[in-house]
Amino acid sequence: MPDITNHNHNDYALELLDITCTFRSRDDAGQRYTAVSNTTLRINAGEFVSVVGPTGCGKSTLLNIGAGLLESSLGEVRVFGEPLRGINTRAGYMFQSDALMPWRSALDNVMMGLQYRGVPDSEARAQGQVWLERVGLGEFGDRYPHQLSGGMRKRTALAQVLALDPDIILMDEPFSALDIQTRQLMENEVLDLWAAKKKAVLFITHDLDEAIAMSDRVVVLSAGPGTHPIGEFIIDLPRPRDVAEARNQPRFVALHTQIWNVLRDEVLKGYAQQLKKVA
Known part of the structure; x- marks a missing residue:
């Protein structure tokens, strides 16, 4: 709350x-x-x-x-x-360059901040998926940053920031x-x-x-x-x-x-x- x-x-x-x-x-x-x-x-x-x-x-x-x-x-x-x-x-911060972890999938990147805050994995995953869908990437959660276009990486970074509800x-x-x-x-x-x-x-x-x-x-x-x-x-x-x-x-x-x-x-x-x- x-x-x-x-x-x-x-x-x-x-x-x-x-x-x-x-x-x-x-x-x-x-x-x-x-x-x-x-x-x-x-x-x-x-x-x-x-x-x-x-x-x-x-x-x-x-x-x-x-x-x-x-x-x-x-x-x-x-x-x-x-x-x-x-x-x-x-505050949530969206940088000029993508701050995505290359070894994590899109979904794992979006979940990361929630996990740091102590949200249980299953809940973090569900919330992460909801945000990926909101930014139009519902189907791409298992892709790694290098498999995404520049626009898709930006969407993932945006979902990552907004998932924390700053x-x-x-x-x-x-x-x-x-x-x-x-x-x-x-x-x-x-x-x-x-x-x-x-x-x-x-x-x-x-x-x-x-x-x-x-x-x-x-x-x-x-x-x-x-x-x-x-x-x-x-x-x-x-x-x-x-x-x-x-x-x-x-x-x-x-x-x-x-x-x-x-x-x-x-x-x-x-x-x-x-x-x-x-x-």
Whole structure:
């Protein structure tokens, strides 16, 4: 049973408050790099929020801090109003690359998190099968990751995260490696599954179209170092949404123009910095 004590409905699911994250390089004596600076980001329970920004601007750093995989240098993380200490056990994390165990079948991969939580094998197997069916892979439970296409591996990874029924879902560019058709199918599947359970989602993407088509709100980050939010946009497109159809709506085009005007300069700055590093 989820713990519903002490959570009034005004609580944010996830709050990153005045987060600064500075890394010290290993080789150069004490040289520091501030990836994220004075960043505050709040996500309501049931809200789908996307974060966009230039390459290398610290988007994944923020996600790792929200997951409790990385500790910020300054600031605080709160989960449903409680300070986060260690790993965020109320969050499920979907990585950019599949975190599937190659020696486990699709079903065994989906069951794994449940088994770690002490769910008996027979029950974990039954729940795992239900989730595979929900993501359209009911027939493929006995296949190993190398026997699945990229889209099927993503579906398996999604089932693995959702089987744990997390209150918060953290997604780090989960569909960037997929072809456009598979990607749109996956985006719609995520929206359908999200609409059924209304979890808080923090979604990191490079793709502004994807961010607008899926989200309630889009946050734009500046180029690094010291990335921070420079714009926030409410996405008032009606739901339920089909991501391909949403892109044809005049309101979508207007939002895209508005957000891109803020993002474009940062992308150019980020690009110039990447070139400097290469040179």
